[in-house]
Amino acid sequence: xxxxxxxxxxxxxxxxxxxxxxxxxxxxxxxxxxxxxxxxxxxxxxxxxxxxxxxxxxxxxxxxxxxxxxxxxxxxxxxxxxxxxxxxxxxxxxxxxxxxxxxxxxxxxxxxxxxxxxxxxxxxxxxxxxxxxxxxxxxxxxxxxxxxxxxxxxxxxxxxxxxxxxxxxxxxxxxxxxxxxxxxxxxxxxxxxxxxxxxxxxxxxxxxxxxxxxxxxxxxxxxxxxxxxxxxxxxxxxxxxxxxxxxxxxxxxxxxxxxxxxxxxxxxxxxxxxxxxxxxxxxxxxxxxxxxxxxxxxxxxxxxxxxxxxxxxxxxxxxxxxxxxxxxxxxxxxxxxxxxxxxxxxxxxxxxxxxxxxxxxxxxxxxxxxxxxxxxxxxxxxxxxxxxxxxxxxxxxxxxxxxxxxxxxxxxxxxxxxxxxxxxxxxxxxxxxxx
Numbered sequence: 001x002x003x004x005x006x007x008x009x010x011x012x013x014x015x016x017x018x019x020x021x022x023x024x025x026x027x028x029x030x031x032x033x034x035x036x037x038x039x040x041x042x043x044x045x046x047x048x049x050x051x052x053x054x055x056x057x058x059x060x061x062x063x064x065x066x067x068x069x070x071x072x073x074x075x076x077x078x079x080x081x082x083x084x085x086x087x088x089x090x091x092x093x094x095x096x097x098x099x100x101x102x103x104x105x106x107x108x109x110x111x112x113x114x115x116x117x118x119x120x121x122x123x124x125x126x127x128x129x130x131x132x133x134x135x136x137x138x139x140x141x142x143x144x145x146x147x148x149x150x151x152x153x154x155x156x157x158x159x160x161x162x163x164x165x166x167x168x169x170x171x172x173x174x175x176x177x178x179x180x181x182x183x184x185x186x187x188x189x190x191x192x193x194x195x196x197x198x199x200x201x202x203x204x205x206x207x208x209x210x211x212x213x214x215x216x217x218x219x220x221x222x223x224x225x226x227x228x229x230x231x232x233x234x235x236x237x238x239x240x241x242x243x244x245x246x247x248x249x250x251x252x253x254x255x256x257x258x259x260x261x262x263x264x265x266x267x268x269x270x271x272x273x274x275x276x277x278x279x280x281x282x283x284x285x286x287x288x289x290x291x292x293x294x295x296x297x298x299x300x301x302x303x304x305x306x307x308x309x310x311x312x313x314x315x316x317x318x319x320x321x322x323x324x325x326x327x328x329x330x331x332x333x334x335x336x337x338x339x340x341x342x343x344x345x346x347x348x349x350x351x352x353x354x355x356x357x358x359x360x361x362x363x364x365x366x367x368x369x370x371x372x373x374x375x376x377x378x379x380x381x382x383x384x385x386x387x388x389x390x391x392x393x394x395x396x397x398x399x400x401x402x403x404x405x406x407x408x409x410x411x412x413x414x415x416x417x418x419x420x421x422x423x424x425x426x427x428x429x430x431x432x433x434x435x
Contacts, residue, residue: 018053112405120404160187225393359389
C-alpha cells in the first residue's frame, strides 16, 4: 500500500482520535473521582474541541490555490543573451509539468499535481497542501489542538492522582479494571499526541515569525551546505558541462520583521482574527511577496545551486547555434525547426523524462584519493527508480524535498530551465507590442 492509499485513512484517523480523547474522556469522568467536569470546565473544553473541528475541516477542505496559467513576472527582463552564470543567479523558474512560469515561493506538489502558491508542505493529516491560503486554518487547528489536549491532560492527571492516593483501599471502592485501562489509554494517547503536535506547533510558530516555509527551511540548509562545499573548492562549484558557479552567502529575502511576517502569514493584522475559527481565507494572490531588500535587485530565491541546473549541449553565447535564443533574424519556420531539434536533443539525452539527467551525490563526484573531479558525474535512473542522485540530499532532519510533498524531478532539476518554446513566445509577444 503506497503513501497516497494510506492518506485516505488520515482524516478518519484524526476524527476518531479527536472524538476518542474529547468525548470518551468526559464519559469516563462520571465514574472517577472527583467526578465529572464542572459546568465552566465543560464549556471551556468543549468550546476548544468545537474550534478543533471547525479549523480542521477548513484546513482539509480549503483550496490551497493554483498558479494562473498566464501568470508572468512583473519585471520583463530579457535573459536570452545572458551568460549561463548570470542566468542562474537572476532567473525565472519554470515548471515543465504545468508548462508555466512559477511565481516566487511556489512549488509543484506531487499529490495535488499542480504548482501551489507559497507551498509550505503537503500535510498527510489534512490530505491537503499547507499553502498561502490554508496556512491560517492549519495554524489555528494546531493552536486549539495543543490547548485542548493540554486542558485534557490536566483533567486526566487529577483523576490519576486520586486513583494513586486510594491505591490501598479495597478494589470494590475504586474504579473497575476496564475504567483503569480506559484511563491509562487516555493518558498514554493524549500525552503522546500532545507531544508530537506541540513539536509541529512550535516549529510552525517559529517559521511564522521568520516568514519561512518548511520547504524554504530545507533550501536554507541546502544553501549553507553549498557554501561549505564552495569554501573548500575556492568559492566556486562546478555546474553541468563545464559551467562554474560562484557560491556567495545570500540572505533569505522574505523575512520582513516579526509583526509583518505574522500579518502576512495569518492574512490579517487583526489580532482577534488570528484565533477566530471562522476567519476569512487570505484574499491576496499569493504570487508576489514583499522582500527585505538585503540582496541586490534581481537576486532570486532559492540561491544558485549548480546541481539543479539542467545539462547543456551547446554554448549559450554562440551566435551560430540554431538552439540559442538571440537570433532576431530567424523566420517563424526556422524558429520552429530549432525548437524541434532542441526537443530531439532532450529526448536523446534522457528519453524517460524531460531530457534532464541526474547528478551523482557530491561525495561520489571526485576520486577518493586526491579529490580530483571525475569525468562523468551523472547517473541514469531510467531503469532503476531507487537510484538517487544529488536530489537525494537531506537536511538535518533527514528530509528530502519529496518528504514535503514536492515533486523532486520538477523542483530539483527543471525549475531553472525555461524552454525555448517559452522564450520564443515571449519574443513574439515583444514583437507584436513593438508593431
